[in-house]
Every structure is written in C-alpha cells, then in structure tokens.
Amino acid sequence: MTILNTQGAAKQAEKSAFPLMKINNLPSNFYLTKLDNGLEVLAIEDANVPLATIEIVVRNGAFVQTPDLEGLAHLYEHMFFKANKDYPSQEAFLDRINELGIVFNGTTSNERVNYFVTLNKSKTKEGLEFINSAIRYPKFLQEEMKKENVVVAGEFQRNESNPVFFLLRDMDKKLWGDQFPRKNSIGRYEVILNATPEIMQSIKDRYYYPNNSMLVIAGDIKHNEVFENVKNIYGSWAPSGFSIFEKYPIPEFAPLKESSNFITENAISQVPIVMKSFHGPDTRRDIASTYPADVWSNMLGQKNSKFQKALLEAGLVYQVSGGYQTEKYTGPIQFLMVPNPQKMQEAMKVLDEEIKKMESPDYFTDEEIQSAKDMIEVDDVYGKEKTSSYVHLVTYWWASATLDYYSNYTDNIKKVTKQDIAAFIKKYITNKPSVTGVLVSPQMRTMTKLDTYFKAN
Amino acid sequence: MNKNILSVLFCLCVINLFAQGNKKAQTKSGAPVSSTKVDLTAKNDKVNTKKPLKPMSTTNMSDQIKFINVNGIRVIIKPTTNDVVSTNILITGGVNNFTMDKQGLEGVCLDVLLDGGSKKYPKEIFHKTIESKGIGLGSNSGFDYSVIQLKTTSKTFNLGWDILSDVINYPEWNEQSMEQIKGQVTSGLMQQAQDPDESLTELVRKGIFTGTSYEKNPDGTAETVNALTLDDCKKYLPNITQKSKMIIVVVGKVTAEDIKSKVEAAFGALPMGQKDVFDSKPVAITSNQVTIEEREIATNYMRGVLPAAKVGSKESVALELLMQYWQIDYL
Numbered sequence: 104m105t106i107l108n109t110q111g112a113a114k115q116a117e118k119s120a121f122p123l124m125k126i127n128n129l130p131s132n133f134y135l136t137k138l139d140n141g142l143e144v145l146a147i148e149d150a151n152v153p154l155a156t157i158e159i160v161v162r163n164g165a166f167v168q169t170p171d172l173e174g175l176a177h178l179y180e181h182m183f184f185k186a187n188k189d190y191p192s193q194e195a196f197l198d199r200i201n202e203l204g205i206v207f208n209g210t211t212s213n214e215r216v217n218y219f220v221t222l223n224k225s226k227t228k229e230g231l232e233f234i235n236s237a238i239r240y241p242k243f244l245q246e247e248m249k250k251e252n253v254v255v256a257g258e259f260q261r262n263e264s265n266p267v268f269f270l271l272r273d274m275d276k277k278l279w280g281d282q283f284p285r286k287n288s289i290g291r292y293e294v295i296l297n298a299t300p301e302i303m304q305s306i307k308d309r310y311y312y313p314n315n316s317m318l319v320i321a322g323d324i325k326h327n328e329v330f331e332n333v334k335n336i337y338g339s340w341a342p343s344g345f346s347i348f349e350k351y352p353i354p355e356f357a358p359l360k361e362s363s364n365f366i367t368e369n370a371i372s373q374v375p376i377v378m379k380s381f382h383g384p385d386t387r388r389d390i391a392s393t394y395p396a397d398v399w400s401n402m403l404g405q406k407n408s409k410f411q412k413a414l415l416e417a418g419l420v421y422q423v424s425g426g427y428q429t430e431k432y433t434g435p436i437q438f439l440m441v442p443n444p445q446k447m448q449e450a451m452k453v454l455d456e457e458i459k460k461m462e463s464p465d466y467f468t469d470e471e472i473q474s475a476k477d478m479i480e481v482d483d484v485y486g487k488e489k490t491s492s493y494v495h496l497v498t499y500w501w502a503s504a505t506l507d508y509y510s511n512y513t514d515n516i517k518k519v520t521k522q523d524i525a526a527f528i529k530k531y532i533t534n535k536p537s538v539t540g541v542l543v544s545p546q547m548r549t550m551t552k553l554d555t556y557f558k559a560n
Numbered sequence: 561m562n563k564n565i566l567s568v569l570f571c572l573c574v575i576n577l578f579a580q581g582n583k584k585a586q587t588k589s590g591a592p593v594s595s596t597k598v599d600l601t602a603k604n605d606k607v608n609t610k611k612p613l614k615p616m617s618t619t620n621m622s623d624q625i626k627f628i629n630v631n632g633i634r635v636i637i638k639p640t641t642n643d644v645v646s647t648n649i650l651i652t653g654g655v656n657n658f659t660m661d662k663q664g665l666e667g668v669c670l671d672v673l674l675d676g677g678s679k680k681y682p683k684e685i686f687h688k689t690i691e692s693k694g695i696g697l698g699s700n701s702g703f704d705y706s707v708i709q710l711k712t713t714s715k716t717f718n719l720g721w722d723i724l725s726d727v728i729n730y731p732e733w734n735e736q737s738m739e740q741i742k743g744q745v746t747s748g749l750m751q752q753a754q755d756p757d758e759s760l761t762e763l764v765r766k767g768i769f770t771g772t773s774y775e776k777n778p779d780g781t782a783e784t785v786n787a788l789t790l791d792d793c794k795k796y797l798p799n800i801t802q803k804s805k806m807i808i809v810v811v812g813k814v815t816a817e818d819i820k821s822k823v824e825a826a827f828g829a830l831p832m833g834q835k836d837v838f839d840s841k842p843v844a845i846t847s848n849q850v851t852i853e854e855r856e857i858a859t860n861y862m863r864g865v866l867p868a869a870k871v872g873s874k875e876s877v878a879l880e881l882l883m884q885y886w887q888i889d890y891l
C-alpha cells in the first residue's frame with residue numbers, strides 16, 4: 104500500500120501496524136485499511152467521550168430496486184435486527200443489546216443502507232462481534248418476517264398520515280418515471296406485505312458482501328487494536344466473487360423530455376407548498392458540477408441574497424429554499440416554497456423569474472460566493488463535532504461518491520468560480536425541463552384560484 | 561417550536577433541502593441522515609432510547625465541568641479540545657413568563673431579536689457577518705425555559721459572542737422581521753396541526769394541563785401570535801433578560817477565566833430581577849379520560865398518560881428505569 108505523502112500521513116504510517124489506504128487530505132485521526140476480502144475499514148479516533156460507534160454500510164438502498172423489490176431494501180434493513188446464527192431469536196438479540204448497553208439503529212436511503220450501534224468503548228470488540236453476527240448470518244425466520252412486514256407497512260402508513268408525503272411521492276413519480284422504484288425507499292404495500300425469506304436471501308446474495316461494504320469504528324478507540332479485531336472477526340467473510348454492479352447493473356434515469364405540472368390535493372393539508380425539480384449532476388458522470396451546485400445551494404439560503412429578498416423579504420413566502428442533492432445516480436435540484444396563500448400566484452411567478460435571472464453571471468456577487476465557500480468549510484467543522492452522528496455523514500459520502508471525494512471536498516469547493524456556477528446553471532437549470540407540483544387542500548385550491556394560473560398536465 | 565416548515569418535510573423528504581437561518585441543513589456536511597436528507601425508513605426510532613449513555617466513570621467528566629457565578633449569573637463551562645464552541649443562554653420560566661393571551665410571545669420575541677440585528681450590527685451586516693463566518697445563532701422556546709444558541713468555531717467565538725451580547729443589549733427591533741416571523745410561526749402552527757404526532761401531543765397537553773400554567777402553548781396559537789406587536793416584544797425582552805433568569809452554558813475550547821470576563825462585560829449590568837415563581841398546583845389525573853379526534857388518515861395514533869413521580873425524587877429514578885425496561889423488552 105502506498106504511504107500517504109503528507110507529514111501527518113507519515114506520522115500515521117509510522118504508528119499503524121496495518122497498511123493504510125492512500126487518500127489525500129484524509130483527516131489525521133482517520134485510519135483507513137482494507138482486508139483481503141475487500142472490506143474497507145475506517146477507524147476514527149476521537150477520545151472526547153468514552154464511547155465507540157460502529158457502523159457498517161452497504162451499497163444497497165432504493166437504487167437497486169426493480170419494481171418487484173420496491174421497499175425491500177428497507178425491509179431487509181429491519182431483518183438485520185432479528186434472529187441470526189448467534190442470537191437465534193429476536194428476544195436473544197434484544198437480550199444481548201441490553202447486556203452490551205447498546206443504542207442502535209439503521210437507515211435505508213436511495214444509495215445506502217447503514218446499521219450502527221453506539222456503546223461504551225470497553226465493549227468495542229463485543230460490538231464488532233454483534234454486528235458481524237447480524238450482517239453475515241441473518242436467519243430470515245418466517246414468523247419474524249410476517250411480523251416485520253406489518254411493521255414496515257406501518258411505517259409507510261405513518262408517512263401517509265402527513266400530506267407532504269404525497270407531494271414528495273407525486274414529485275418523484277414525475278421526476279423519475281419508470282425508474283421511480285429506484286428512488287422510492289419506502290416502497291409499495293403489496294411488495295412489502297408479500298415479501299418472503301427467499302426474497303430476503305436473494306437480496307443478501309446479491310449485495311451483502313465485504314467488497315460492497317465499509318465498516319467504520321469511531322470514538323475512543325485505538326485504530327491498531329480495532330483493525331486487529333476486525334481482521335479476526337470479519338476476515339473470513341467471503342467476498343462476492345463477481346462484480347456486483349456488472350451483474351446487476353443500475354440503469355440511468357431517463358432525462359426529462361418536457362416540463363410538467365401536477366397538483367396534489369389533500370384534505371388534511373393546512374398550508375400550500377410548492378415544489379419545483381430538475382435533474383442535476385451525479386458523482387459518476389459529472390463530479391465537477393457537484394461543487395458549484397453546492398456553492399449555489401448555499402447562496403440561495405443566504406438571507407441577503409436576491410433570491411431571499413425577492414421572495415421572503417417581499418412577504419410573498421414564509422419559507423423558500425433551493426438546493427442540489429448529491430447522488431451517484433442523477434441527483435435532483437429542487438426548490439421548495441411555502442407561499443403566503445394570499446400571494447400565491449405572485450410567489451410562483453417570482454420564483455420562476457428569479458430562476459430565470461440566475462442565468463446572469465451578476466445574479467450572485469463575489470461576496471456571496473466567498474461567503475458560501477466559507478460557510479461550507481465551517482459546516483464541515485461543525486459536522487465533525489459529534490462522532491456518533493459524523494459517522495453517518497462519512498458513510499453517506501462513501502456510498503454516493505467516494506471517501507476521496509469527501510476528504511478533498513472543501514479544497515474543491517474553495518476552487519469554485521463564478522464561471523463554474525454559471526456553467527452549472529446553464530447545463531442543468533436554464534431552459535431545462537422541470538417538474539412543478541403544488542400541495543393544496545380543496546378549500547385552499549379554491550381560495551387561491553390555483554387552476555386559473557397553474558394547470559396540471 | 562420550530563417554525564421552519566422544512567423540518568416537517570425533513571421527516572419525510574428524501575432530498576436534501578436547505579433550510580434557512582440557524583437551522584441550516586448545510587450542504588455536504590448536513591447531508592442525509594441527521595436533519596436534511598432524512599431516510600424515510602429509520603428503523604426503531606421508538607425503541608432507540610433518547611437518553612445519552614452514561615459513561616463508566618464520571619470522575620473525569622465532573623472535574624472538567626466548572627460551575628461559577630458571575631455577578632449573580634449562573635455559568636457552566638465545559639472545556640473541550642473540539643474546535644466548536646457551543647454557547648447556550650437559558651432563560652428560565654418558560655410559559656410561566658407570559659399570560660394566556662400572549663402565548664408564543666417569548667418565542668416570537670427571541671426570533672425577532674435574532675433577525676433584526678443590533679446597534680453595532682444592523683440587520684444586513686448582522687446577517688452577512690454571521691453567514692460569512694458560519695456563526696449559528698438561534699433560539700428555541702419550551703414549557704420550562706427558552707434557549708438562545710450560539711455556535712461558532714474557536715476562531716470565530718469572540719466575534720460571535722460580541723454579536724450575541726450586542727443583540728441582547730442593543731437590539732434593533734425591525735417591523736419587517738416581526739411580520740415575517742409572525743407569518744412563519746402561524747404557518748408552522750398550521751403545519752403542526754396537519755402532522756398527527758404533533759396534533760396528538762397537543763391534544764394530550766390540552767387534556768391534562770387545563771387550569772395550569774402548562775395549558776399555555778410556548779409556540780402560541782394562530783390567534784395569539786397574529787395579535788402580537790413589535791411593541792410587545794420590545795417591552796417583553798427586559799422581563800426575561802435578568803440575571804436571576806439566565807443560565808449560561810459554554811462547551812468548547814475555552815477557559816473559565818475568559819468566559820467569566822465575557823459574561824461580566826456583556827451581562828454584568830443587567831438587573832438581578834426576581835426568582836421565578838411557579839404554579840405549584842400538581843397535575844391531577846383523578847379519573848380516566850378518553851379523547852378522540854377523528855381524522856381521515858392511514859394510521860391510528862394513541863397515547864396514554866398517567867401521573868409520574870416528581871423529577872429528582874427517588875421514585876422518579878425507579879420510574880425511568882422501568883420505562884427503559886419496557887421500551888427495550890416490549891417493543
């Protein structure tokens with residue numbers, strides 16, 4: 104393995120008994136290695152509190168879902184917390200959690216599934232063993248699956264109990280077309296309720312391998328000791344033996360052909376909400392645009408920006424924001440607005456006008472651009488403050504980009520120019536097809552005379 | 561209360577939305593799980609205890625924390641090696657500080673205070689400065705206290721402190737800020753009303769606290785908030801910025817001596833004020849009550865409430881353990 108070429112890295116290399124992976128600008132308390140089976144292992148030393156957080160992240164999530172698997176990446180995540188070879192029932196699993204004093208959870212998103220525990224630092228090795236049992240040897244017991252299908256369906260229903268869910272779902276359907284399942288973590292009822300242990304096993308056999316995962320151990324730990332334990336516990340985990348995303352390729356999202364509008368009418372909705380989305384860049388095909396996209400996103404939120412003044416300060420809206428979501432497979436660019444219902448037509452008109460004005464290189468000042476860069480840099484410092492949360496950020500970047508992207512991120516942000524921002528806007532926003540949606544109650548729809556100025560198509 | 565509607569959306573949204581002001585969801589740093597792009601599908605969020613793990617040994621922890629009194633103001637300092645300095649100014653009293661017809665006043669007052677700038681930092685410069693330096697300044701109001709939060713790096717702490725103390729001592733009350741914030745708060749209240757979890761909490765609160773100070777909603781109601789004026793805020797602030805009502809907590813790369821001199825310089829001249837006097841009437845649930853609100857939604861929500869042991873009593877510790885046991889073993 105090549106040694107990192109900074110002074111801090113040289114220090115790291117001297118102290119580490121394991122070969123470290125080469126990534127420029129990796130923070131000095133990060134130690135990254137890889138086992139022979141392809142499992143990447145990241146140790147983050149932070150002795151501020153006597154705890155350790157262990158997270159295992161898998162390249163899985165909505166993005167792998169064909170329609171018949173819609174929602175099952177999430178159901179699978181639930182089954183992680185059930186019976187396995189070493190804890191053959193959920194009761195045994197929970198007993199062990201009690202013994203170790205673990206706080207645990209997992210999440211499923213578009214491009215990542217992660218499982219994490221936080222526990223006292225003295226139990227780090229036991230925590231590693233615990234996760235190993237769950238990730239490698241789930242049992243998918245029929246009776247547990249039957250119960251969990253209902254739990255997951257219940258989570259779905261909780262989301263459905265808030266009208267905003269329907270706006271977001273309608274937006275995603277329009278934005279992603281036939282590939283909507285690959286952006287729909289929550290899934291579909293019929294798929295969830297009919298899932299079987301065999302289907303869970305098939306997901307495991309496709310994606311749950313060390314060469315498709317990263318293990319992060321963060322907190323009051325010593326990296327050499329952790330690496331030694333990980334090697335002993337996870338070293339026997341067999342790799343896939345095939346290229347996962349060659350065997351199960353992810354199709355590209357078809358570009359929008361034309362702009363469209365929709366109205367989500369919901370009787371429970373109390374305030375109108377307007378959303379407008381475009382297809383943005385992604386980290387495989389246009390990584391360079393993701394940096395100006397982020398600077399641009401930050402500028403839109405600045406209180407003194409033309410954007411906020413034209414909408415918020417003018418009293419047309421209560422809230423307005425815009426931004427880009429970094430993803431590996433077409434990240435969306437989205438504007439979100441809570442208009443003053445009395446001024447909704449004008450708010451929508453001004454939103455479109457401001458988006459149009461962004462084409463001009465003078466729309467954003469040099470000062471705003473510099474402020475955005477500075478704020479992003481400071482946000483990075485804030486992000487690192489709490490290790491148990493910070494870990495999730497790191498694994499997000501690993502899944503949706505790379506650790507290299509993350510470690511060089513602020514340096515690349517600092518290099519963004521006005522021309523870069525103009526180029527990003529021209530490429531992804533100016534005269535590009537978009538989807539605009541409005542969430543409104545029937546009464547509000549009538550009161551605002553929405554249909555006179557906004558036609559669903 | 562979070563007037564920011566985007567925090568409601570964050571519970572559902574699979575995209576990265578960028579909040580304003582001090583709930584900035586940031587860009588990359590704030591990405592997915594925590595507050596921005598939130599996975600729709602977080603498992604076990606009910607099972608997962610919200611209590612922090614207790615460290616094995618507290619000896620070192622308590623040695624680090626310093627409790628001092630600066631000219632009548634209670635100050636708690638925890639020096640750390642992190643590059644982030646978090647400062648909380650707690651204002652005690654909560655809903656006890658205002659009357660029923662002024663529900664929401666404290667929250668609105670603090671929001672307007674932190675939006676309008678100050679004598680030294682007029683509004684536009686105020687926002688430009690805090691944004692360009694990445695200084696987080698915000699507030700939150702609850703039943704028992706409010707908190708003004710300042711978040712800086714160790715490099716920007718002095719500047720952030722200077723801004724904060726100027727805003728509290730020499731606020732510029734801005735009518736446009738007032739109207740904007742009132743609109744945001746009432747919009748936020750309506751958003752809460754459509755969220756079943758929030759609505760259920762409110763239903764329970766009204767059911768058990770009628771006749772007590774907790775009957776007041778720290779967020780206010782649409783009616784009470786709409787009726788508030790800038791003059792209300794101007795007159796209200798001196799009532800809460802009194803030494804007896806303030807507790808200042810600082811965690812970060814700081815020294816006790818520095819914090820002591822900062823607190824003295826910034827707030828030493830504030831009046832001492834009176835100790836809070838609380839409504840001592842206990843909550844009495846003397847009979848079973850069932851309240852039902854019908855709503856056309858996919859899930860039924862239920863909550864049961866019973867009286868608990870007094871906080872700090874021996875029984876309260878036993879009750880906490882019992883609740884933990886039930887959470888882990890019965891879910």
